Amino acid sequence: MENTSAKTEAGAGEWRIARRSLPWGARTLVMGVLNVTPDSFSDGGRFFDPARALEHAARMVEEGADILDVGGESTRPGSADVDASEEARRVVPVVAALAGRVRVPVSVDTTKASVARAALDAGAEIVNDVSGLRFEPSLADEAARAGAGLVLMHSLGTRRTLHTLPPVEDVLGEVTESLHASVAEAERRGVPRACLCIDPGVGFGKSHEQNVELVARLDVLVAGFPDLPVLVGTSRKRFIGTLLGGASVEERLHGTMATVAAAVLRGAHIVRVHDVRATVETVRIIDAIRAATASEG
Ligand code: HH2
Secondary structure, eight states, X not given: OOOOOOOOBTTBEEEEETTEEEEESSSOEEEEEEEOOSOOTTTTTTTOSHHHHHHHHHHHHHTTOSEEEEESSXXXXXXXXXXXHHHHHHHHHHHHHHHHHOSSOEEEEOSOHHHXXXXXXXXXXXXXXXXXXSSOTTHHHHHHHHXXXXXXXXXXXOTTTTTTSOOOSOHHHHHHXXXXXXXXXXXXXXXXXXXXXXXXXXXXXXXXXXXXXXXXXXXXXXXXXTTSOBXXXXXXXXXXXXXXXXXXXXXXXXXHHHHHHHHHHTTOSEEEESOHXXXXXXXXXXXXXXXXXXXXX
């Protein structure tokens, strides 16, 4: 596959995914989370039934989601291992039903090459790998074969130790270096750079302070990858609950919107969230403020 970058200017471009391109850098894109798992940390069990999952997906599209991210395995601390066939059994029917029905692209949140392949065959256009190709590097071969978009997220350790390793000292240095390695591996396996997107992995093996730092200093990461879109997922995560004095998952909406606003002002191009309507409204305002700031400078 040819390796043309569709970048138009620094900090903006076209993210190539399987059957279209998504412009990034002008308007912030909103990725809606659809967990078809019995045990995800914030919505576990709610959309395990495919009919309810499809209903929720339709609502997120109506609310303005630009991408739907379907996941069949929870990554929350202490969640159960799911084998590849069970994970595919959960996500593939939902992906297939969505791909034929909704106008926005469908992403599959998986670290497993066989699940990625099955979801891509069923119509997914993006693979979202929270291991950044560390668990199954051959996942990149599947993305390359399908011409799919590939999200490379930073994390540390194995699936079992994803949330238990001691935090590294220099989090921005570690995230930047590790993501450069993930990007190099993806390109070596034939994924065009124009199909890649990076993500610092907020909440994955970072201390409370480091999660805050990753949002506060996101501009440093963005500057390190000027030709790639940057995705950030803070939605309802524990550090928000901690900052709010122990707020439960249901009580983290406003805190989440604060992190979304801060991340976009620091250069995030895509945000991954559970609450699509609130996010669409938040980023519409922040995008206007950002545009006004840019035209002044
Ligand atoms: N966070 C989660 C899962 N996938 N993917 C990307 N690219 N970035 C993230 O920050 C990210 C992600 C965890 O959130 P959620 O899907 O709600 O929970 P669970 O892993 O329990 O299903």
